[in-house]
Amino acid sequence: MLFTELLKMAGLSLVANKLRTILTMLGIIIGVSAVIALVSVGMGVRKNVTDSISRLGSNLLMVMSGSSNRGGVRGGAGSVQTLTYDDAKAIKSKIKDVAYVSPTAQGSYQVVYGHENWSTTVTGVIPEYAAIQSLTMQSGIFFSEHDVDVRSRVAVIGTTVATNLFGSVNPVGKKIRVGNAPYTVIGLIASKGQSSVGQDQDDVVLIPLTTAQERLMGITYVRSINVQVADADKMDEVQANIEKLLRQRHRIRAGADDDFNVRNLTSLMETMNETTTMITLLLGSIAGISLIVGGIGIMNIMMVSVTERTREIGIRKAIGATYNSIMMQFLIESTMISILGGIIGIFLGIGLAQAISKFGNFTTVISGESIIASFGFSLFVGVFFGMLPARKAAKLDPIDALRYE
Amino acid sequence: MSNVVTITGVKKLYKMGSEIVAALNGVDLKIDSGEFVALMGPSGSGKSTLMNILGCLDRPTEGSYKLLDKEVSRLSDDELAGIRNKTIGFCYQNFNLLSKLTSLENVELPAIYAGFNKTERRKMAMAALEKVSLADRAEHLPSELSGGQRQRVAIARAIAMKPAIILADEPTGNLDTKSTVEILQIFRDLHAGGSTIILVTHEPDVAQSADRQILVKDGKITKDIITASTDERIDII
Numbered sequence: 001m002l003f004t005e006l007l008k009m010a011g012l013s014l015v016a017n018k019l020r021t022i023l024t025m026l027g028i029i030i031g032v033s034a035v036i037a038l039v040s041v042g043m044g045v046r047k048n049v050t051d052s053i054s055r056l057g058s059n060l061l062m063v064m065s066g067s068s069n070r071g072g073v074r075g076g077a078g079s080v081q082t083l084t085y086d087d088a089k090a091i092k093s094k095i096k097d098v099a100y101v102s103p104t105a106q107g108s109y110q111v112v113y114g115h116e117n118w119s120t121t122v123t124g125v126i127p128e129y130a131a132i133q134s135l136t137m138q139s140g141i142f143f144s145e146h147d148v149d150v151r152s153r154v155a156v157i158g159t160t161v162a163t164n165l166f167g168s169v170n171p172v173g174k175k176i177r178v179g180n181a182p183y184t185v186i187g188l189i190a191s192k193g194q195s196s197v198g199q200d201q202d203d204v205v206l207i208p209l210t211t212a213q214e215r216l217m218g219i220t221y222v223r224s225i226n227v228q229v230a231d232a233d234k235m236d237e238v239q240a241n242i243e244k245l246l247r248q249r250h251r252i253r254a255g256a257d258d259d260f261n262v263r264n265l266t267s268l269m270e271t272m273n274e275t276t277t278m279i280t281l282l283l284g285s286i287a288g289i290s291l292i293v294g295g296i297g298i299m300n301i302m303m304v305s306v307t308e309r310t311r312e313i314g315i316r317k318a319i320g321a322t323y324n325s326i327m328m329q330f331l332i333e334s335t336m337i338s339i340l341g342g343i344i345g346i347f348l349g350i351g352l353a354q355a356i357s358k359f360g361n362f363t364t365v366i367s368g369e370s371i372i373a374s375f376g377f378s379l380f381v382g383v384f385f386g387m388l389p390a391r392k393a394a395k396l397d398p399i400d401a402l403r404y405e
Numbered sequence: 406m407s408n409v410v411t412i413t414g415v416k417k418l419y420k421m422g423s424e425i426v427a428a429l430n431g432v433d434l435k436i437d438s439g440e441f442v443a444l445m446g447p448s449g450s451g452k453s454t455l456m457n458i459l460g461c462l463d464r465p466t467e468g469s470y471k472l473l474d475k476e477v478s479r480l481s482d483d484e485l486a487g488i489r490n491k492t493i494g495f496c497y498q499n500f501n502l503l504s505k506l507t508s509l510e511n512v513e514l515p516a517i518y519a520g521f522n523k524t525e526r527r528k529m530a531m532a533a534l535e536k537v538s539l540a541d542r543a544e545h546l547p548s549e550l551s552g553g554q555r556q557r558v559a560i561a562r563a564i565a566m567k568p569a570i571i572l573a574d575e576p577t578g579n580l581d582t583k584s585t586v587e588i589l590q591i592f593r594d595l596h597a598g599g600s601t602i603i604l605v606t607h608e609p610d611v612a613q614s615a616d617r618q619i620l621v622k623d624g625k626i627t628k629d630i631i632t633a634s635t636d637e638r639i640d641i642i
Contacts (some may be wrong), residue, residue, distance in 0.1 A: 005517045018507055315501045318462065319562070320490020320518040322483045399462050402501065 002325060008248035010094065010332040013402045017305075024301045025296025025341035028378050032345025033352055034287035036366065037362050037375035040353035042280025043370075044270065046362035049272045053265060059099075060132070061224040061239055063246070065090075082250055082259045085209060090249060095241045097234040102129040103222040105212045111205055112177040113165040120161055120331040122178055122205045124212020124222075132228050140172035140187035148208040151215055156187040158202035176205075179216050183207060215305050241266055284370065288377065294341070296383030298334050304388035314401025323394045330390035338382025342375045349374070407600050408471070409569050410436040410459065414467035415478075417454050417624075428454040429465070429616045430624035436570075436603065441596040443615035444605045451624040453574075456605050458603050460572045461485045471567055473493040489534055494563025498575035500555045508534065508558045515566045527542040533561040537591055553584030560591060577611055589614045 014021045065083050088103035104123040110117055129135075130142045143154050155176060161173045171185045192201040213219050229238045239262050246260055306313070313326060349367055357364040417429040428451045436442055446452035457463040461477055461573050462485075470478040471581040477488060494515075497503075502511045512530040521529065523607050532541045537557040556576055563571050563615060573592070593614060596602055604615055613632070620628035 002517065002520055010503065311501070312503055315503060316518075317486065318460075318489060318495050318501070319515045320517070322482075322484050322486045325518060399457055402497070403633070 005311055006273045006329050006332055009329055013305075014335060014336055020301060022336060025344065026299055027297035028291065028338050028341030028381070029294075029345040029348060030341050031287065031291030031294040031381075032378050033349035034290050035284055036262065036346060036349025036370050037352035037356065037364075038283035038287045039370035039374075040349075040364040040366045041356060041362065042276065043367050044285045044357070045203075045279060046273065048363050049276055049367050049379055050269065053161060053269045053272060059229045059235060060265045061227040061229060061235070061242065062260045062263040062265065063087075063227060063242060064263065065221070065223070066257070066261050070297045074261070078143035081219070083222050083225060083246075084220060085213070087246060087249060088222065089231060090245060091225065091227060091242055092403070093283075094169055094245060095238060097230045097238055098227055099230040100128040100132045100228040101225060102126060102228075103209060103225045105209060105219065105221075106223050107212070107217050108368075109178050109205075109216075111161065111165065113174065116165045118161055118164040120203050120205055122207060122212065122216065124208050124209040124216070125206050129206070129226075132226055135192075138188045138190040138192045138229060139170060140185070141261050142187050143206075145207055151211045152208055152390050153181055153183045153211060153215070154186045154207065155183040156206040157185055158189050158204040159191045160200055160203040162188055178205065178207070181215065233266060237241055280312025284373075288374075291374070291377055291381055294378070295338075295385040299339055299385035299388060302330060302334050302386055303392065305333075305390045306393040309393075309399050310396060310404040313396050314398050314404065317398035318402060321364060327390045327394035327397075330393045331386050334389070335379065335382045338378045338386075340384075342378040345378065346371055346375060370379035407438055407474075408435050409438045409473060410434065411461070411469075411471040411474075412458075413469050414527075415455075415458065415465040415470060417451070417458065417463070418466045419492060427624050429458070432468070432621075432624070432626055434619070434626060436601065438569075438601055439596070439599050440617060441592070441602045441606065441615045443612035443618045444603055444621065445607060445609075445612050445618060446557075446621035447607065450621045452605060452607075452621045455621055456572065456603075459603060460495060461488045462528070474576070486518075490515055491566055492569040494568040494571045496556065496559045496563050496573040496576045498578040500547070500552075500579075501561045502555060502558060502562075504547055507544050507546055507549070508539060508561075511558055512562045512565050512604075513552065515562065521565065528563050529531075530561070534558070534567040535593075536564060537561045551584070552580050553587055554581060556584070556588050557591065560588070560595075564595065564600070570603060571595065572603050572605070574605045575607075578604070585611070 026161060061084065065081055083103070085103050088101045092098060092101040103127060107122055108118050108119065109122045111345050126148050127142055127144060134402070135142070138159070140156070143152065147154055156176070157171060157176075165171065165176065166174065171188055175182045176185055177183070189204070192199060207216070209222070213222075214306070220321055227238070227242065229235050242262055243258065247258065252259065252260055349371075353364040353366050356362050407522050410597050412432055412434040415429055415432045415527060416427060419426045419428055420500055422524045432455060444456065454463070458465050461472070464480075464485075468478065469476060470491060470517075472488065477485065489495075495547075502515070504516075505556050508532050509524070509527075512533050516526040531540060534543055537560050539554060539561065542550060542554060547558065550558065550616065560576075563573075577588055580588060589611065592602055592604065596616075602615075604612070604613050615632070617631050618628070
């Protein structure tokens with residue numbers, strides 16, 4: 001009963017001093033919108049990073065050839081070539097929770113069609129590669145297990161290669177030359193665009209792994225084996241099992257260094273996530289400071305308002321207002337300012353974030369958490385900084401207050 | 406008739422630097438229900454202090470104050486606020502109306518703090534405004550009213566809760582002669598209706614409306630006479 005009356009009183013006093021109310025609110029509006037806009041920028045960076053990592057394939061372990069160590073002289077990564085297609089098959093058959101295994105062999109070749117030629121990376125893969133890399137076909141098909149078994153001279157090409165060799169002609173069914181042998185193009189991969197490091201992911205020619213090893217490159221090893229794990233929680237377990245299995249297969253004595261490396265993209269993702277979360281928090285807390293400053297603004301204005309309205313407070317006390325009812329009246333005023341400012345700030349913040357993504361060419365992600373957190377914080381600021389002036393008002397002695405000119 | 410106000414041995418002491426000054430120095434006073442009392446005294450006499458204590462705005466340093474047989478001299482601030490709300494009605498020299506509220510809303514204020522609902526409040530406030538013949542000015546702001554009308558709104562606010570005593574502090578101090586007569590007539594009418602009224606003034610002519618005149622001087626009551634049936638009057642010099 002009394003509370004609704006106090007709400008009305010506070011509302012009336014805010015309306016009576018419109019300009020002052022709006023100016024006071026400005027601090028909160030700027031604070032809340034800054035938090036929402038800046039956090040959305042931080043979250044945008046995070047989304048970019050996460051997306052580009054998961055585009056490499058999620059739950060992915062990369063087994064790479066290790067470094068040689070002959071008499072203390074250590075080569076770089078890949079300087080020993082001990083990984084084989086059989087290793088890949090063994091991983092697939094002997095280790096639990098492995099979804100896909102994709103060994104690759106790679107080399108750079110001049111690819112020729114008619115009068116056009118193009119230098120590109122030719123990668124020998126097996127059909128599971130398409131699943132791991134989430135490749136979709138624009139036209140034609142991906143090669144099959146059978147093609148790998150019989151070392152077919154078939155190729156699947158990316159759009160960059162297609163454009164450079166064929167122009168606008170559909171390449172499926174055409175023959176291209178890689179090295180000195182003809183390959184039939186059976187599929188065109190839908191464009192994937194640039195990778196996170198700016199590499200053109202469409203500048204590829206894929207051929208069956210066995211064809212690449214035996215008919216094109218003349219090698220027995222593979223460059224790397226990508227392993228997709230079925231369950232994100234099993235990453236570490238599978239990684240350990242692969243290491244154990246490969247040490248066994250490569251007959252590495254206890255204590256000796258591995259001749260391979262297993263890289264875990266999830267841990268990379270975690271690190272990146274941590275970093276971007278830190279950036280987001282940093283941006284958010286800088287904006288949060290402006291909310292505190294806004295709160296101090298509320299406190300200042302409310303202090304002035306209490307002094308200005310000393311006489312009103314005296315009258316109210318004389319006719320029976322208690323400590324609590326005066327306290328509530330002023331606390332409601334400051335809380336209303338922060339709630340209204342918070343709501344306006346939310347809309348402004350969302351607008352700002354959208355403007356940044358539209359005109360700033362920057363990904364922004366508006367998160368519900370940042371809206372709730374900044375609004376909650378502004379509410380807290382309103383109550384907290386309203387407390388002091390409200391107490392000052394409630395504590396006024398009615399005799400002094402009535403005498404105040 | 407029963408006592409509304411019973412004050413015994415009330416002292417109010419203030420510390421002025423190292424000295425202790427007694428604004429009230431042992432006051433005894435009884436006011437019966439339905440009395441119309443004028444409280445007089447020169448400035449600095451302790452008259453205002455006595456009024457503040459009577460109005461439960463202040464507490465005595467020593468002594469007892471029984472209001473309607475209830476000891477109120479040792480109550481907390483909020484308890485005193487409750488008593489001011491329900492048992493005391495105030496009128497001031499400068500009216501003390503809230504300038505942003507209409508007459509009706511001003512008169513409703515005490516009922517708001519007492520927790521009455523809207524319809525009850527409206528009824529009480531309109532009844533009070535009718536008593537001071539201002540029902541037709543209910544929706545006006547104080548700035549749209551004359552001084553006399555403002556004081557009548559203030560009186561309506563004082564009587565809205567049907568308090569045990571009405572305390573008027575120099576209610577005619579800011580008014581012209583015509584309005585003064587009007588306001589004093591309203592107090593006479595209220596008195597005739599049974600209200601207990603304490604009128605604080607330093608003007609003998611105004612005090613003449615009351616039935617009993619009390620003179621405060623140097624923190625003590627020096628004269629207390631019934632003037633209702635006599636022409637006796639107190640001059641304060």
